[in-house]
Amino acid sequence: MDVVDWILDAAPLVAGLIGVLVGAVAIGAFRWSEREQHTVPPQPEPELEDGLVRTLAVLRSAAVVLDAQDRVVRASPPAHALGVVRDGRLVHASMRDMVADVRRDGVIRDEELDVPRGPVGPSRLLLQVRVAQVTPDHLLLLAEDLTQARRLEAVRRDFVVNVSHELKTPVGALSLLAETVQDAADDPEAVRRFSARMRSEAARLSALVHEIIELSRLQVAGALEDAEEVAVDDVVQEAVDRARTAADAKSVRVVAGGDPGVVVIGDRNLLVTAVRNLLDNAVAYSPDGTRVNVGVRRRGDLVEIAVVDEGVGIDAADQERVFERFYRVDPARSRDTGGTGLGLSIVKHVAADHGGDVSVWSQPGRGSTFTLRLPVATPAAAPDAPDAPAASATSATSAASADARTSSTSPSRPGAPTTPTRSST
Numbered sequence: 001m002d003v004v005d006w007i008l009d010a011a012p013l014v015a016g017l018i019g020v021l022v023g024a025v026a027i028g029a030f031r032w033s034e035r036e037q038h039t040v041p042p043q044p045e046p047e048l049e050d051g052l053v054r055t056l057a058v059l060r061s062a063a064v065v066l067d068a069q070d071r072v073v074r075a076s077p078p079a080h081a082l083g084v085v086r087d088g089r090l091v092h093a094s095m096r097d098m099v100a101d102v103r104r105d106g107v108i109r110d111e112e113l114d115v116p117r118g119p120v121g122p123s124r125l126l127l128q129v130r131v132a133q134v135t136p137d138h139l140l141l142l143a144e145d146l147t148q149a150r151r152l153e154a155v156r157r158d159f160v161v162n163v164s165h166e167l168k169t170p171v172g173a174l175s176l177l178a179e180t181v182q183d184a185a186d187d188p189e190a191v192r193r194f195s196a197r198m199r200s201e202a203a204r205l206s207a208l209v210h211e212i213i214e215l216s217r218l219q220v221a222g223a224l225e226d227a228e229e230v231a232v233d234d235v236v237q238e239a240v241d242r243a244r245t246a247a248d249a250k251s252v253r254v255v256a257g258g259d260p261g262v263v264v265i266g267d268r269n270l271l272v273t274a275v276r277n278l279l280d281n282a283v284a285y286s287p288d289g290t291r292v293n294v295g296v297r298r299r300g301d302l303v304e305i306a307v308v309d310e311g312v313g314i315d316a317a318d319q320e321r322v323f324e325r326f327y328r329v330d331p332a333r334s335r336d337t338g339g340t341g342l343g344l345s346i347v348k349h350v351a352a353d354h355g356g357d358v359s360v361w362s363q364p365g366r367g368s369t370f371t372l373r374l375p376v377a378t379p380a381a382a383p384d385a386p387d388a389p390a391a392s393a394t395s396a397t398s399a400a401s402a403d404a405r406t407s408s409t410s411p412s413r414p415g416a417p418t419t420p421t422r423s424s425t
Helices: 002-037 050-058 077-081 093-105 147-183 188-218 232-249 268-284 331-337 343-353 393-404
Strands: 062-066 072-075 109-116 124-133 139-145 228-231 253-258 263-266 291-299 302-308 357-362 368-375
Touching (some): 062 077, 077 139, 093 109, 124 147, 147 188, 228 232, 228 268, 232 268, 232 291, 232 302, 263 268, 263 368, 268 291, 268 343, 268 368, 343 357
Antiparallel strands (some): 062 139, 124 139, 228 263
């Protein structure tokens, strides 16, 4: 009975101890859980330093970082655009060879590589590639695209060569003719004949020098710094007046007309030169007694100045190159007509400087249509009723030219005046 009483007396004390123990365990578990929730788990070490990543982000060159297994860890957008990286690997074997050389001895490699632009096609890229070690495990490859710069260098070099060649021809001819005149001093008829040839060569040399200077001026920045409002009617009229002498010599009738009152922003002298060059070209390649039309038409926010001739025409293979400097479809005929091969190139540059373009439609034996498009000074107002979609200048003019040339007696010509006309004869 005494043991039972003792157990009964001790039960509250044992229960209290058990309660304290359970409470302590619960508090400890709660605090441990709370501590675990606020503890940041260990983060993996970054593969590249932040400074290197920020530096790569501002580089204009294509940048590629490779790990120890030559896998691409980071590649800039230009690296993908140039086709340097594909599927996490360097594409070109020549670049992989440079990487292997740097891993072997740690020496920076810098080479100029000629690589294909893509997996198919003949196009190629010229890249200046530099490979260097940036961390114990990482290599950095930088690639700069030199393709456009080298192409411009080639164009400039060819231009100098062409200029030298073109200048040598009339200069040599003048020298030879001068010697001939000196030797034929006692023959008045020979002197007159060779003097006329000298005047012709001197005029050709003067035109060539003038057009070279004009083209050089167009290729520098700020050629239109004195731009102003220019009336297209005045430009066409002045160009027709300047071309009148050459046209009269061949009995070629120049007719101008179209939409009046169109105004553009630009350099009046340059615009007159562009239209004059198109007219001179049309007259030079037109048979005697034919007609050259100059048509002005406004299409929305653009104005088209189309020069249409009834000349020999241009083959399709040559049409893409007629605007190149010194390019001649028929060099022998160009010498006979006094052409320099720079007139259409000047037209192209004038159009580009004024925010426009120039195009050609032609067929051998059916003449040619050159269309100069320029933005007008005041945008067109919204029409009251929707018009049919306007075709592009080239296709519309070409179609009109084709229709007009189906008969030599057709009264409708592309670029022909639709309002009272101005004629040079």
